[in-house]
Amino acid sequence: MSESIFGKLKTMVTGAAHDALDKHEDVGATARQTVRELEEQISKAEDSLAETMAEHNVRVSHRDTAQVDVARFAGYAQQAVTKGNDELARSALQDKQAATAKLNKIQAEIDKFQPLIDKQREGVATLQKKLKDIQDQVGNLETRMVIAEAEDRTATILGGIGDGASAAKTFERLEGKVAHQEGLAAAKSELAIGKIGSGEDKYAGLGDPTVPSVDDELAALKASHAQPA
Numbered sequence: 001m002s003e004s005i006f007g008k009l010k011t012m013v014t015g016a017a018h019d020a021l022d023k024h025e026d027v028g029a030t031a032r033q034t035v036r037e038l039e040e041q042i043s044k045a046e047d048s049l050a051e052t053m054a055e056h057n058v059r060v061s062h063r064d065t066a067q068v069d070v071a072r073f074a075g076y077a078q079q080a081v082t083k084g085n086d087e088l089a090r091s092a093l094q095d096k097q098a099a100t101a102k103l104n105k106i107q108a109e110i111d112k113f114q115p116l117i118d119k120q121r122e123g124v125a126t127l128q129k130k131l132k133d134i135q136d137q138v139g140n141l142e143t144r145m146v147i148a149e150a151e152d153r154t155a156t157i158l159g160g161i162g163d164g165a166s167a168a169k170t171f172e173r174l175e176g177k178v179a180h181q182e183g184l185a186a187a188k189s190e191l192a193i194g195k196i197g198s199g200e201d202k203y204a205g206l207g208d209p210t211v212p213s214v215d216d217e218l219a220a221l222k223a224s225h226a227q228p229a
Contacts, residue, residue: 031138038134042127049120056113059106066103073099 073096080089212220 028138031134035131035134035138038127038131042124042131045120045124045127049117049124052113052116052120056110056117059110059113063103063106063110066099066106069099070096070103 073092077089077092077096080086080092
């Protein structure tokens with residue numbers, strides 16, 4: 001039971017760590033590091049290929065020497081036979097057989113090295129092509145990441161702002177509040193002026209003497225018509 005709990009906790013912690021690393025990962029730096037690591041792999045592969053080729057070349061040199069030995073002992077045997085020295089001819093032929101056995105052994109080793117060399121060369125060529133492809137993509141990858149991050153920031157900002165409806169609604173509310181305050185101030189001012197008055201409130205029931213009544217205007221109009229021309 002405890003092992004199961006610890007296993008789950010380990011998985012959770014590992015997952016959280018990877019999420020944090022992914023979130024803060026610098027794509028450009030990671031890509032360049034990948035290029036460096038691949039270059040190191042290619043360097044090691046090339047070193048291994050060089051060592052294999054060196055071993056192959058050493059054996060080729062030994063083979064060439066063995067071939068010369070075989071030919072030389074064959075010549076000695078021929079000369080001995082010509083001189084009638086069978087014992088010397090027999091010795092030369094024995095040395096020739098030994099040189100031939102050595103030659104065959106060396107050739108067998110060479111035959112085993114050649115496929116290894118071909119395979120390692122193919123591996124190096126594959127890594128070099130992969131390196132070139134990645135190098136060509138590093139700059140493009142960084143540019144794409146920069147654009148994607150800019151688009152993400154823009155979307156986040158615009159998402160927070162919305163379409164402006166909220167701001168317009170808030171402004172409309174404030175405008176209404178100001179208008180209400182202005183109306184309230186005007187009403188209070190009007191009431192204040194009414195309370196102060198002009199000192200002539202006692203004549204309010206008499207009417208305005210500067211404004212003639214309809215009857216007075218009618219009488220004046222009749223009088224003007226009654227006068228002789």
